[in-house]
Amino acid sequence: xxxxHDVAARSFGWDPLRPGLAEAVEVLLDGGDVLAVMxxxxxxxAVYQLAGTILDGLTxxxxxxxxxxxxxxxxxxxxxxxxGAVAINSAEGERAQERDWEALAAGDARFVFLAPEQLAxxxxxxxxxxxxxxxxxxxxxxxxSAWGHDFRPDYLILGDVIDELAHPPTVAxxxxxxxxxxxxxxxxxxxxxxxxxxxGFDRPNLRLEVARHERDSEKRDAVVSQAVRLAGSGxxxxxxxRDTELxxxxxxxxxxxxxxxxxxxxxxxxxxxxxxxxAGRARVVPATSAFGMGIDKPDVRFVLHASVxxxxxxxxxxxxxxxxxxxxxxxxxHYRPEDFALTRFFSGxxxxxxxxxxxxxxxxxxxxxxxxxxxxxxxxxxxxxxxLLGLLRDARAVSGTDDDLQAAPLDAGQAAARAVAEAxxxxxxxxxxxxxxxxxxxxxxCRRQFLLGYFGxxxxxxxxxxxxxxSGSAARWMTEHAGAGEQPFPPAARVRHESWGGGVVxxxxxDRLTVFFDGEGxxxxxxxxxxxxxxLTLV
DNA sequence: CGAGCGTAACTTACGTTACGCTCGGTGCGGTAAT
Numbered sequence: 001x002x003x004x005h006d007v008a009a010r011s012f013g014w015d016p017l018r019p020g021l022a023e024a025v026e027v028l029l030d031g032g033d034v035l036a037v038m039x040x041x042x043x044x045x046a047v048y049q050l051a052g053t054i055l056d057g058l059t060x061x062x063x064x065x066x067x068x069x070x071x072x073x074x075x076x077x078x079x080x081x082x083x084g085a086v087a088i089n090s091a092e093g094e095r096a097q098e099r100d101w102e103a104l105a106a107g108d109a110r111f112v113f114l115a116p117e118q119l120a121x122x123x124x125x126x127x128x129x130x131x132x133x134x135x136x137x138x139x140x141x142x143x144x145s146a147w148g149h150d151f152r153p154d155y156l157i158l159g160d161v162i163d164e165l166a167h168p169p170t171v172a173x174x175x176x177x178x179x180x181x182x183x184x185x186x187x188x189x190x191x192x193x194x195x196x197x198x199x200g201f202d203r204p205n206l207r208l209e210v211a212r213h214e215r216d217s218e219k220r221d222a223v224v225s226q227a228v229r230l231a232g233s234g235x236x237x238x239x240x241x242r243d244t245e246l247x248x249x250x251x252x253x254x255x256x257x258x259x260x261x262x263x264x265x266x267x268x269x270x271x272x273x274x275x276x277x278x279a280g281r282a283r284v285v286p287a288t289s290a291f292g293m294g295i296d297k298p299d300v301r302f303v304l305h306a307s308v309x310x311x312x313x314x315x316x317x318x319x320x321x322x323x324x325x326x327x328x329x330x331x332x333x334h335y336r337p338e339d340f341a342l343t344r345f346f347s348g349x350x351x352x353x354x355x356x357x358x359x360x361x362x363x364x365x366x367x368x369x370x371x372x373x374x375x376x377x378x379x380x381x382x383x384x385x386x387x388l389l390g391l392l393r394d395a396r397a398v399s400g401t402d403d404d405l406q407a408a409p410l411d412a413g414q415a416a417a418r419a420v421a422e423a424x425x426x427x428x429x430x431x432x433x434x435x436x437x438x439x440x441x442x443x444x445x446c447r448r449q450f451l452l453g454y455f456g457x458x459x460x461x462x463x464x465x466x467x468x469x470x471s472g473s474a475a476r477w478m479t480e481h482a483g484a485g486e487q488p489f490p491p492a493a494r495v496r497h498e499s500w501g502g503g504v505v506x507x508x509x510x511d512r513l514t515v516f517f518d519g520e521g522x523x524x525x526x527x528x529x530x531x532x533x534x535x536l537t538l539v
Numbered sequence: 540c541g542a543g544c545g546t547a548a549c550t551t552a553c554g555t556t557a558c559g560c561t562c563g564g565t566g567c568g569g570t571a572a573t
Contacts, residue, residue, distance in 0.1 A: 065566070090568050117567045143565095151565060216542085240563055263565065289565055310564090341540035346564060 004029075007050055011079045018043055020197045024171065025051045028135065033191040034171040035141075035182060037198040041296055041324050044173045045072060048137035051171070052111055053082050057134030058104060059111045060165070062119070062158060064143045066091050068294050069113035072139075076111055085111035088118060104131055116154040119161045122403040133165045138189060140293060141172035142313065145184045149426060153386035156393065159190035160401060167192070176317040179456050179492075179506060180516045201316070201455045205323045208447040208466040209332040210440075216336065223306045223334050224250045227284050230330055232301030233277065236286040237318050239307035239342050247286035247306065261287040292318065298325040304332050307339045310346060311433035312440055312454050335441055340434060347430035351391060351423050355380070356416035359388050363398055364407035371402040391419040425519060432521025436514075439524060445509065446474035453507040453514070456491065481510030489513055489527075489536065496539045497523075 004025045009015035021043060024034045028051040038044045052059030063069045069087035076085040086100040086109045103109040118124050138144065138158060148155035162170055172185050172194070186194050213219035224247065227234055238244045244260035251258035259273045259282045276282035278297055285291065286306075303322040309315045315333070323329030355378075362377050363369060369377075375385045389405075392398040397415035400406040408415070436454065443450050448463035468474040489495060493505045495515060503517035513525045515536075530536045 115567055121568095147565070152567065154567080242563085292565095338541065341542095342563065345540060345562095 003054060004050055007053055008046065011053065011082050012046065012049065014043065014046060017046065018199075020199050021046050021050075024195070024197050025054075027195045028169040028171055029054060031169050033169060033194040035186055035191060035194040035196045036171060036173045037177050037182060037196070038173070038175065039199065039201070039203075040175045040320060042175075042199065044175070045075070045139065047171055047173065048135060048139075049076060049079070049082070049111075051169070052135050052137075055134040057110070057132040057168075058128075059135040059137060060128065060133055061111060061113045061137040061139060062116055063113050063139045064115060064147070064152070065293060066115070068139070069115070071294060072113055073111075083107075083111065084109035085113065087113040088124075089113075089115055101127060116152065116158060120154040120157055120402055122401070125161060125164060128165060133168050136162050136165065136168050136170040138170070138172045141174040141185050141189070142176055142181060142317075144172075144188050145177075145181050146314075148188065149390060150387045153390045156188060156390055157401065159188050162190055170194075175320065176313050178313055178454055179504070181313055198456075201452055201457050202448070202459065203320065203323065204448075204463065204465060205326055206319060206329050206331045206465075208319075208451070208463075209330070210447065210467060211332060211334045212441065213334060213336050219306065219334050219336055220246070220250070223247065223304055224254060226330075226332060226334075227251060227302070227304060228254045228256055230302045232283075233280060233297065233299060234284050234302035234304065234330075235291070235300060235318075235321060236284060236304045236306055237291075237309070238286055238288060239339065241288055243306060244286040244288055248284075251284050251286070256284050257282050258284045258286065261285050261291040263288065263290040289314070289318070292321065295321060296324065297321070299327070300324065300329065301327075302330040302332075304330075304334065306334055308333070308335045308343060308434075308437050308441065310343045310430070310437070312437055312451065313433070315437065315440075316451065316455070333441060337438075340438060343434050343437075344431065347427060347434070350427075351388060351420060353416045353420050355384075356388055356392065356419045357412040359385065360392060360397055360407060360410075360415040360419075361412040363405045364412070367406050368400075368404050371405065374405065388419070391422050395419040395422040428519075429521035432523065436522050436524075444468060444473045444477045446477075449474075449509070453509060456506065458491075478510070481512070489515075489530075489538065494539050495536050498535050502539070 024047045241262040248260040395418035447466035500517040507514040
């Protein structure tokens with residue numbers, strides 16, 4: 001038995017180890033980088049836990065939520081013959097933090113869990129540089145792509161931090177990610193030719209359905225009556241906090257136990273709803289996207305959406321919380337076309353060119369300034385400054401870490417224009433992701449074939465467990481759109497379009513082609529039109 | 540972008556319509572007020 005399997009069995013009690021996990025560990029032990037895309041509950045954490053146990057230095061693990069960090073620390077402490085773990089964050093007092101650093105220095109602890117905000121602090125990075133970091137892990141790595149741009153911009157510095165630590169073997173772990181998301185994660189973390197390990201996305205026990213509604217009241221009634229009718233625990237994802245409360249009220253009035261969950265509740269209320277849901281005392285929880293990461297309840301029998309999500313990546317992650325026990329579960333997307341307005345609003349507006357120019361000028365005027373200096377000088381909150389800095393960095397107008405900002409040789413107008421262009425590019429890409437969500441909602445095809453195709457997986461046969469298969473529409477679609485003949489643009493092929501530039505073929509179904517263009521995002525093309533117009537060439 | 544709210548306007552005395560305003564999701568860390 002190999003060392004990896006031995007440690008897995010002896011220390012953690014994983015025997016056998018699931019496919020892909022041992023391979024990922026081996027790559028890391030050989031000094032390589034890994035991008036692991038595996039479903040929640042698969043045991044992804046094993047990858048860095050095992051590699052970190054076997055390597056003799058320190059493992060830095062980045063995790064987005066303090067609650068997840070605590071879960072991981074607990075899991076490592078419960079394992080046998082595994083070095084200690086600490087989580088350093090604002091929930092701890094200064095004393096406790098100091099004790100943790102001492103434990104790391106003494107080698108009593110060899111795992112340290114940090115949020116990216118901690119790594120934005122130069123003092124923390126200095127302390128890490130004084131220790132021997134032999135493994136870097138980024139858990140929930142889709143946050144790099146989903147949150148890095150605006151919400152938690154410190155996700156964008158992780159690549160520089162990894163380089164600063166002399167680029168130890170690095171592993172990025174996530175449960176969701178279509179190929180463009182994976183590419184973005186690898187790029188932003190500066191992964192070096194990572195081994196990509198993606199295990200099966202298919203969850204055949206989930207029954208997939210979509211219900212389109214015309215009127216808002218009709219949609220609400222449909223969501224509530226379905227949740228009342230279905231047995232067992234369930235989640236309802238809604239777009240606003242207010243809606244989660246309205247749904248909970250309606251469910252309680254209809255005799256179900258229910259409580260809303262969103263980030264506007266106090267920590268104690270959130271904890272309470274979470275515990276009641278886990279124990280089955282709150283049967284249905286209407287929630288915003290705040291409810292999710294770290295929830296591993298095996299018997300969730302349904303996940304309903306009362307609105308669309310920003311992308312199929314988010315959708316897949318949210319429905320994936322149903323049926324972890326392998327038993328049947330109901331998945332229904334209830335939506336109105338108007339719902340897309342909100343996701344587009346959330347995808348952000350155009351930044352203020354004058355503000356961008358002012359920030360750039362301020363950095364150019366005093367190179368080496370820190371983020372705090374600039375915020376003070378520009379009279380801006382660190383939050384909005386973070387977003388502008390992210391854009392300026394992406395536009396390559398600003399470089400350096402937050403304590404040593406440098407401006408590129410541009411004038412402020414040029415720098416601002418480039419950053420605005422960057423923001424518009426992002427908006428186009430976000431918009432295209434939301435358009436594919438709409439395609440999913442409106443397709444006549446087998447829903448599962450569509451969804452898996454989005455993640456780069458082909459399902460040859462109709463799934464037989466979705467609404468379009470049941471209605472016969474999926475079979476008709478197959479007949480009508482089959483026979484496209486030889487596929488000149490196979491998945492993963494690099495292509496160039498006359499006006500949209502370079503892109504990668506994501507998926508080819510029948511006579512339609514889904515391409516992700518670097519400068520535009522997703523586009524769905526008709527193969528006939530592509531052939532006739534000669535618009536697309538292989539490169 | 541669009542829902543919901545309040546106020547103004549219109550028409551004719553209570554009720555309808557129109558317009559403009561505001562708000563809408565994810566969490567870290569640190570600071571201020573209890």
